[in-house]
Amino acid sequence: MRVTLRVRRYNPEVARDPWWQDFDLESDPRARVLDLLHQAKWYHDGTLTLRRSCAHAVCGSDTMMINGHNRLACKVLVEDVAPVIVCEPIRGLPVIKDLIVDMEPFFRSLESVKSWLINEEPPPNSERLQSPEERERFDEGTKCILCAACTTSCPIFWANDEYVGPAAIVNAHRFTFDSRDRGAAERLEVLADRTGVFKCRTTFNCTSVCPRDIPVTELIQEMKRAITFGKI
Ligand code: SF4
Ligand code: FES
Numbered sequence: 504m505r506v507t508l509r510v511r512r513y514n515p516e517v518a519r520d521p522w523w524q525d526f527d528l529e530s531d532p533r534a535r536v537l538d539l540l541h542q543a544k545w546y547h548d549g550t551l552t553l554r555r556s557c558a559h560a561v562c563g564s565d566t567m568m569i570n571g572h573n574r575l576a577c578k579v580l581v582e583d584v585a586p587v588i589v590c591e592p593i594r595g596l597p598v599i600k601d602l603i604v605d606m607e608p609f610f611r612s613l614e615s616v617k618s619w620l621i622n623e624e625p626p627p628n629s630e631r632l633q634s635p636e637e638r639e640r641f642d643e644g645t646k647c648i649l650c651a652a653c654t655t656s657c658p659i660f661w662a663n664d665e666y667v668g669p670a671a672i673v674n675a676h677r678f679t680f681d682s683r684d685r686g687a688a689e690r691l692e693v694l695a696d697r698t699g700v701f702k703c704r705t706t707f708n709c710t711s712v713c714p715r716d717i718p719v720t721e722l723i724q725e726m727k728r729a730i731t732f733g734k735i
Pocket of ligand 1: 647653669714715716717
């Protein structure tokens with residue numbers, strides 16, 4: 504099938520403002536948008552710049568806006584978005600070049616909420632045991648691939664980049680509800696702050712774009728409840 508791939512280009516070394524470039528391409532309908540971007544870059548314009556790695560919806564590095572929605576380019580079939588496929592960088596993070604944004608603020612937010620296991624107790628001789636029910640409690644958050652689709656589709660984040668954003672809250676939830684973790688109090692203190700969970704206005708954009716089907720809004724609500732009632 505013939506498709507038009509329309510890409511928002513930006514290169515501060517060439518022009519101050521972004522511009523649009525169209526590529527008229529022949530594509531297998533079952534190819535993915537990432538294949539089209541490769542075709543454009545490898546055979547038409549080598550200056551086109553994008554970030555990707557696994558090409559199998561695992562690494563989270565090729566998140567972009569495709570026809571107005573945050574998606575992984577390696578997961579979207581051409582036939583589902585053709586004939587005009589518009590690719591833009593995700594919103595709310597500085598664009599470095601073309602489809603590549605600076606992820607540094609996103610990772611800083613993750614760090615600020617201490618999204619890692621905190622436990623100073625001496626480790627037992629074998630594993631820190633956990634029941635299947637305890638493991639189940641934080642299962643959804645473990646599926647996150649840190650693609651930033653949720654955070655950069657959140658209108659609160661667009662308006663206020665100090666808001667830690669949905670992805671950071673999902674990853675804080677993953678450890679806060681882990682029975683082996685002892686860091687809930689410090690994490691909840693950070694998230695109770697004015698840049699934390701109460702900035703969320705429950706618009707559900709995050710949940711609707713998550714490529715791993717994580718119920719992001721629900722996890723944010725659980726964190727709000729944990730702070731409000733002081734209980735996890
Ligand atoms: S919660 Fe979903 S959308 Fe957000 S960073 Fe993780 S995988 Fe991506
Ligand atoms: S390239 Fe890894 S998720 Fe798409």
